Amino acid sequence: MPVVRIPSVLRKHTDGEPRIETEGATVREVVDALVTRFPELRERLLEDGEIRGFVNVYVDDEDIRYLDGMDTEVAGADEVAIMPAVAGGDR
């Protein structure tokens, strides 16, 4: 079962845990298990059931946007990393 890497900004909603073991065959199932266990994560990670645009999710090192999105399979993967994008500008 893959381990979900939780970014520091969200750890206050996972009792401080930086890595969570979850169950699920796809990213969607893993995220559902995560937000069921830690309900405060739901509105922070998801909008209309999809991962919010500025939050990057990787299965091992691949961005799920380039795989199958939330239907990406995670069986056999080591890590699902949730990592908010770093962005900004000068205005």
Place this chain on the structure above:
Amino acid sequence: MNTSGEMLPDPFTIPDQETRVSDDTPDEAFRLDRATFDAMVEHASSDFPYEVCGLLGVRPDGSIEHWEIANDERSMTYYRMNGKEQLQAMREIEDNGWDLAIYHSHTHTEAYPSRTDVELAVYPEATYLIVSLQDRDQPEVRGFHILEGEISEVPVHVT
């Protein structure tokens, strides 16, 4: 407050659910060795007029690991870190327990967080460093903490 005096929450702060953490202790200085400072300025100059971005991992002994990260936007006014490079660097920083600094360059404006910088800041533990090339002869690096939309400056000491 941003430069217009407005409070901007970050995307993970849900209004009415979170109490603002007030921290009156002055921010400790961020120690930046001269070699890393020069490398950051060099990096910022290398892709001028486009903005550059990168990450620093600060070890307990103060030494710094520096990653230049591709700016996927390649814009003069906006940056977005290449996700894969960001992931690999941040994973190393986190797994080693190093302190995190996030830097980017302002090519034409001062080294102060813009409204966009504040709205998109979601790493509360990071020191946000801005390299300004507004004066090409005197590049400047300033540091900040950005917590729930509030900016507090962190003095940067170049050693």
